[in-house]
Amino acid sequence: MSTTVPEAAARLRDALSLASRGLVEREALVELVALAAVAGEHVLVIGPPGTAKSEAVRRAARCLGGQYFEYLLGRFTEPGELFGPVDLRRLREGVIEIETAGMLPEAEVAFLDEVFLGSTAILNTLLTILNERTFRRGSTRRACPLRVCVGASNALPEDDALAPFADRFLVRAFLDPVADARLEDLLAGAWGLRTDAPSTAAAPASMADVDLLAVAARGLDLAPVRPALAHAIRLLRRAQVNLSDRRAARVQHLVAAAAVLAGRTVATEEDLWPLLTAVPTREEQATARDVLRDVLARSRNGALRAAAEDASAGPLARARRLAADAETLLARGPDSPPADLASDPQVSPPDPREGFRLRVEGMLREIDAGFAPGSVPSELAAVRPRLLAALDTWRS
DSSP: OOOOHHHHHHHHHHHHHHHHHOOOOOHHHHHHHHHHHHHHEEEEEETTSSSSHHHHHHHHHHOOOEEEEEEEOOTTTOOOHHHBBBBBHHHHTTOOOHHHHTTTGGGGGGEETEEEEEEEHHHHHHHHHHOOOOOEETEEEOOOOEEEEEEEEEOOOOOOOHHHHHHHHHHEEEEOOOOOHHHHHHHHHHHHHHHHOOOTTTTOOOHHHHHHHHHHHHOOOOTTHHHHHHHHHHHHHHTOOOOHHHHHHHHHHHHHHHHHTOOOOOGGGOOOOOHHSSSSSSHHHHHHHHHHHHHHTOOOOSSSHHHHHHHTHOOOOOOOHHHHHHHHHHHHOTTSOHHHHTTTTTOOOOHHHHHHHHHHHHHHHHHHHSSSSGGGHHHHHHHHHHHHHHHHHHOO
């Protein structure tokens, strides 16, 4: 019995939910990798070391299924470490052929950490794989089954010579360390990885589902939404947000994929939110979010909820999450231990009042650091005085 597009979308949605379990503030990244896989595009993740880039990508790869390849690049990485060694038997015959079994040319999902540290030879070969899905080296010519490649780096490259390579990663995700207010969630999630991280066997989706959704996305009717997309791009260019013709054209792949994953057969303005992820720099994404506020306000996606919310709301989405965390903390009060320790008789929790003080102070620091005094979102503006009052009460 053949699988339908709604069934494939439902399975991928369930797989994403499973893959995101235990991750804190990285759910959107997992969803963006899936979106890019359906769209046939690539993702560049920028963030400091230790921000769970690798873990989020591995989770996404497990939920997508398929052949996975991962490598940490360095200045001295040899091409053979990524693409495979030279076949010595053929070399004796004077023919240079590459043994690609188990290497990047045969991967369906790939993750390349510190991707910009690769040599010129590596990056040139990667450029062909990313752009044409073809591996060429020596006499070896091979079509690559790659659906999505995720590159990671601590920062965008400053060398202009790397710009053409970086531009092949249409989706840009920028990460920060987890906020103080969610440190308990981070610690609990990291501890849970030791015992109950999702396994490949547990993932309900497969690469066949991704391919079925990709075919549906390629056949989607974008005509109804194209005028709105063009208008949004004009607004960005008017605001001096750099969006090349190539990126503007290819963002349609993301819009179509978002619509299919949302269960739509025709793209609507609710599917325009991936445009924000195609803006190249963090600063330009912030500008684009302001410029496109009215457009992005209509964003909706039941399968990629975290990614759509982060793209459309950005700081406002963080504000809503922080306000909800504050309400939970205030409702619990200063005399209750953290929720993950309260029911465990084997654990002696720290002084709950001291823990309450530290969490309140952390939330206040995050509010004040993240928002200018005159631009605090209404949810936080309402809860901030209550946090201050709770802190004053604790001190007295």
